[in-house]
Amino acid sequence: MLAYILRSLMQGLVVMIAVAFIAFSMFRFVGDPVVNMLGQEATLQDRAELTERLGLNDPVPLQFARFVADAAQGDFGISYRQGRKVSSLILERLPATVELAVLSAIFAFVVGIAFGVYAAIRRDGWIANLVMSISLIGVSLPTFLIGIGLIYIFAVELRWLPSFGRGDTVKIGWWTTGLLTVSGLKSLVLPVLTLGFLQLTLIMRLVRSEMLEVMRADFIRFARARGIPERKIEFRHALRNTMIPVITIAGVQLGGVIAFAIVTETVFQWPGLGALFVNAVQFVDVPVMSAYLLFVAFVFVLTSLLVDIVYVALDPRLRGSALVPAK
Amino acid sequence: MSVQPASSPKQPPSLWARILDSDILASFLRSKVTMVAAVIVLVLFIGAAFSPWIAPTNPFDPATVFLADANIPPAWQDGGDPKFILGTDDQGRDLYSAILYGLRVSLIVGLLGVALAATIGITLGLLAGYLGGRVDSLIMRIADVQLTFPAILIALLIDGVVRGIFKGANREDTALYVLVISIGLSFWVQYARTIRGSTLVERNKDYVQAARLVGLPAPLIMLRHVLPNVIGPVLVILTINLALAVITEATLSFLGVGLPPTQPSLGTLISIGNRYLFSGDWWIVTFPGVTLAILVLAVNLLGDWLRDALNPRLR
Numbered sequence: 130m131l132a133y134i135l136r137s138l139m140q141g142l143v144v145m146i147a148v149a150f151i152a153f154s155m156f157r158f159v160g161d162p163v164v165n166m167l168g169q170e171a172t173l174q175d176r177a178e179l180t181e182r183l184g185l186n187d188p189v190p191l192q193f194a195r196f197v198a199d200a201a202q203g204d205f206g207i208s209y210r211q212g213r214k215v216s217s218l219i220l221e222r223l224p225a226t227v228e229l230a231v232l233s234a235i236f237a238f239v240v241g242i243a244f245g246v247y248a249a250i251r252r253d254g255w256i257a258n259l260v261m262s263i264s265l266i267g268v269s270l271p272t273f274l275i276g277i278g279l280i281y282i283f284a285v286e287l288r289w290l291p292s293f294g295r296g297d298t299v300k301i302g303w304w305t306t307g308l309l310t311v312s313g314l315k316s317l318v319l320p321v322l323t324l325g326f327l328q329l330t331l332i333m334r335l336v337r338s339e340m341l342e343v344m345r346a347d348f349i350r351f352a353r354a355r356g357i358p359e360r361k362i363e364f365r366h367a368l369r370n371t372m373i374p375v376i377t378i379a380g381v382q383l384g385g386v387i388a389f390a391i392v393t394e395t396v397f398q399w400p401g402l403g404a405l406f407v408n409a410v411q412f413v414d415v416p417v418m419s420a421y422l423l424f425v426a427f428v429f430v431l432t433s434l435l436v437d438i439v440y441v442a443l444d445p446r447l448r449g450s451a452l453v454p455a456k
Numbered sequence: 457m458s459v460q461p462a463s464s465p466k467q468p469p470s471l472w473a474r475i476l477d478s479d480i481l482a483s484f485l486r487s488k489v490t491m492v493a494a495v496i497v498l499v500l501f502i503g504a505a506f507s508p509w510i511a512p513t514n515p516f517d518p519a520t521v522f523l524a525d526a527n528i529p530p531a532w533q534d535g536g537d538p539k540f541i542l543g544t545d546d547q548g549r550d551l552y553s554a555i556l557y558g559l560r561v562s563l564i565v566g567l568l569g570v571a572l573a574a575t576i577g578i579t580l581g582l583l584a585g586y587l588g589g590r591v592d593s594l595i596m597r598i599a600d601v602q603l604t605f606p607a608i609l610i611a612l613l614i615d616g617v618v619r620g621i622f623k624g625a626n627r628e629d630t631a632l633y634v635l636v637i638s639i640g641l642s643f644w645v646q647y648a649r650t651i652r653g654s655t656l657v658e659r660n661k662d663y664v665q666a667a668r669l670v671g672l673p674a675p676l677i678m679l680r681h682v683l684p685n686v687i688g689p690v691l692v693i694l695t696i697n698l699a700l701a702v703i704t705e706a707t708l709s710f711l712g713v714g715l716p717p718t719q720p721s722l723g724t725l726i727s728i729g730n731r732y733l734f735s736g737d738w739w740i741v742t743f744p745g746v747t748l749a750i751l752v753l754a755v756n757l758l759g760d761w762l763r764d765a766l767n768p769r770l771r
Contacts (some may be wrong), residue, residue, distance in 0.1 A: 270752070
């Protein structure tokens with residue numbers, strides 16, 4: 130078991146180093162960092178000074194090592210466009226994105242599993258069929274169209290919910306939260322629905338097909354023969370066995386939540402990291418782009434590590450054995 | 457392998473006869489949804505290909521576009537103008553014509569992007585599978601790392617980097633190429649993995665060994681002998697990826713890093729329309745949005761059907 134987790138830790142480390150190298154190359158070779166920081170009018174002497182101060186005259190491997198060391202301490206340089214430290218820009222925007230992403234993931238997971246189980250148990254019911262058809266459309270619709278549609282219905286026509294921003298936020302230390310005010314909660318509804326919808330449809334379809342598969346397995350028939358109530362079979366025996374693939378996909382999907390948060394945040398003018406990144410791409414603000422890339426890679430590596438640990442908790446075959454299970 | 461008894465020397469059936477007789481056509485005719493999807497895709501492709509001749513006006517000819525015509529609702533609403541069936545956008549362009557032109561741009565970017573992705577993926581997959589060793593592990597490690605990230609994120613990142621490299625060039629000239637490169641570089645992994653897998657199997661077969669013994673150069677063996685035998689599954693990926701590429705293009709354009717408003721794709725039109733949603737001008741965003749949704753849904757349905765029809769286990 131320990132070997133299993135160590136192995137995924139190593140893999141994560143390799144990914145992080147590869148991504149750090151890409152981020153470093155972007156910073157170093159896309160445009161001239163010195164010109165970007167000083168502007169076109171700077172004197173040659175200013176440029177030479179800054180080049181020396183940034184250490185751009187040193188050998189490239191040394192520069193890379195310094196880049197990694199700085200990044201590990203949270204120093205990503207200074208935004209070309211805003212002239213502020215990238216790390217403080219990120220910290221300022223982090224709470225908005227985290228609240229949005231976590232709530233969307235919870236929403237997608239809970240509702241997705243509930244609908245998936247329902248669609249599997251009442252396979253031929255009309256509600257199950259309706260849910261499945263809607264999910265097919267959901268898979269095909271781009272996120273931003275769903276967001277625009279929701280805004281049109283709930284903000285423009287019905288005027289029930291706000292369509293942009295976070296509403297009023299409360300400051301707790303450096304963290305700002307929208308969860309403690311009515312307008313903050315109202316502002317969360319549409320973005321969470323938009324962001325969670327795609328993941329919801331994916332999780333639901335997966336739970337349904339896994340559930341149908343497991344319900345045909347021998348141990349379910351034996352359980353029925355033993356006279357265990359149907360409800361208990363469905364939830365205790367079947368659902369538990371569908372969880373392993375669902376958790377894998379859900380872990381991968383969390384990456385999707387972060388990526389599509391970029392789109393959702395733009396649609397709803399949500400002041401989070403995704404909107405920061407889109408702005409950086411628009412203006413080719415390389416330090417912000419590479420910092421965001423590193424941040425996302427870190428989150429991905431962390432999630433896949435967590436998923437591996439959850440595996441061990443869910444699958445008794447993995448406990449006490451160093452072998453990776455044949456899937 | 458046992459020797460098959462030689463069948464009577466018959467004329468091989470013509471291509472047409474083989475198509476009529478095939479399982480694929482039969483399964484196509486059985487599925488009504490697929491037929492509808494195929495018709496929709498065909499109509500949209502024709503509309504896009506011939507948009508300069510079909511569209512009632514050229515929405516990008518400044519001589520025929522008047523700002524006075526801006527934000528006219530669709531013809532059937534109050535204040536509508538029969539000249540503009542689906543209404544006009546904020547610059548007085550006929551929305552129906554703009555959608556046809558936008559569809560054309562979206563499909564061009566999608567098709568070129570998918571073609572680039574397939575070319576890169578197939579080349580790298582063949583190299584990895586055929587050469588093996590270090591080349592293989594290098595290419596596949598890159599693929600693994602890239603697969604960790606969602607394609608849309610990679611496309612955005614590449615978009616930023618490529619625009620940083622093209623800096624100074626006119627954005628209108630480069631926008632289309634930037635998009636094609638972003639899409640091509642974000643979607644190659646799936647092709648490479650598929651092709652590598654089948655190449656590993658084919659590499660050890662007798663005909664490849666024979667070609668090698670004859671002394672043919674490796675590139676020729678890969679292209680002429682291995683490639684035709686591994687290309688099959690790519691067809692399905694191509695179809696499904698076209699839908700993804702169109703969505704990616706639309707998303708990038710919506711985010712403002714894709715095609716500029718002077719050369720709009722469906723995504724650009726939607727992003728223009730999004731600004732007028734609150735003033736009640738619902739048509740500017742709705743019609744391009746619906747067109748995009750229908751296109752993607754139809755292509756996805758075709759892709760699903762193709763995957764099932766070509767999968768021997770499901771027959």
